[in-house]
Amino acid sequence: MSEHTRRKALTVAGLTGLTGLATAGTASARDRRGVPTFVFAAGANGVSGVPNELVLRGYRCVGVDLPGQRPTDAQFRLSYQAPQDLVAFATEPSPLAAVTVADHIAATVETVRRAAAHGPVVLVGASIGGAAISLVANQVPRLIDLLVYDTAFCCGELRTPDEYLSTDEGKATHAAVLLEFMAGDPAVVGAFRSNWRIADPVRLAKAKEAFMSDSTEAEFHTFLNSMTPDELAGKGAVDSRGDLRTWGRIPRVYVRHLRDNINPLALQDRMIREADRRTPRNRFRVFDLDTAHVPTSAKLGELLDLYDRLARAL
Numbered sequence: 001m002s003e004h005t006r007r008k009a010l011t012v013a014g015l016t017g018l019t020g021l022a023t024a025g026t027a028s029a030r031d032r033r034g035v036p037t038f039v040f041a042a043g044a045n046g047v048s049g050v051p052n053e054l055v056l057r058g059y060r061c062v063g064v065d066l067p068g069q070r071p072t073d074a075q076f077r078l079s080y081q082a083p084q085d086l087v088a089f090a091t092e093p094s095p096l097a098a099v100t101v102a103d104h105i106a107a108t109v110e111t112v113r114r115a116a117a118h119g120p121v122v123l124v125g126a127s128i129g130g131a132a133i134s135l136v137a138n139q140v141p142r143l144i145d146l147l148v149y150d151t152a153f154c155c156g157e158l159r160t161p162d163e164y165l166s167t168d169e170g171k172a173t174h175a176a177v178l179l180e181f182m183a184g185d186p187a188v189v190g191a192f193r194s195n196w197r198i199a200d201p202v203r204l205a206k207a208k209e210a211f212m213s214d215s216t217e218a219e220f221h222t223f224l225n226s227m228t229p230d231e232l233a234g235k236g237a238v239d240s241r242g243d244l245r246t247w248g249r250i251p252r253v254y255v256r257h258l259r260d261n262i263n264p265l266a267l268q269d270r271m272i273r274e275a276d277r278r279t280p281r282n283r284f285r286v287f288d289l290d291t292a293h294v295p296t297s298a299k300l301g302e303l304l305d306l307y308d309r310l311a312r313a314l
Contacts, residue, residue, distance in 0.1 A: 091188055098190075172264040183195040258290045
């Protein structure tokens with residue numbers, strides 16, 4: 001694997017120029033009422049879970065299904081089952097081979113459009129999903145009432161998530177451990193392919209420390225099995241800056257994860273500062289969650305309490 005490919009893999013495995021900009025303006029300019037809908041943009045490897053608790057509290061919630069990562073797209077193949085055929089797994093073409101980041105953004109925009117027909121929209125992005133929600137906000141600012149960056153990449157003075165991970169603030173990331181899960185050459189399969197079913201205790205321990213250092217083994221294994229094997233190549237190299245005329249006018253929240261080993265706290269703070277400098281009249285509201293990159297079940301409860309309060313204030 002080339003060094004260029006390795007750098008891209010760090011961003012994608014550690015995490016998740018479009019046309020058609022909408023007219024400048026935000027949801028606050030609209031007179032729309034109703035039950036808020038939480039739209040969860042997918043992070044790395046297709047993860048966009050919908051918390052049942054928010055539904056039980058009366059909110060609509062939807063995770064975005066992405067081209068190449070839907071149940072019908074053959075992400076989970078026979079070679080991935082046990083016993084695994086690692087030779088076939090490393091060479092079989094990916095359903096993402098013909099899919100682009102623009103396709104994924106378009107799918108998220110369409111989900112936001114459908115949700116906005118029923119009331120206010122809270123668009124949530126975690127990890128590299130933050131880059132996605134900025135790009136969606138560039139296109140449909142009038143349909144989004146609140147942007148939530150959950151320990152997420154918010155590109156400002158730098159263009160891409162890759163560039164942020166290369167900064168001094170990003171050097172503490174443990175994302176390199178995810179390279180140990182990669183299977184196959186991206187140039188052959190057409191995507192970054194990871195084998196999340198590796199049973200090597202050393203590699204699993206490293207990944208747990210990177211993603212969920214404060215979780216139980218059971219919670220960590222559940223998280224691993226929620227991810228699809230394939231992810232888009234080059235996602236972290238896309239210019240994901242928010243446009244000041246559109247993204248820059250939408251109210252936004254940042255949830256810092258204080259124990260994050262993928263998106264280090266110093267890097268989270270840098271992205272918050274840069275965004276606030278770009279839009280001094282529309283600054284982040286910042287909240288802290290004392291957890292790792294992926295929250296435990298207990299900490300997820302605290303996060304959902306925050307989401308509940310934010311939605312009630314719309």
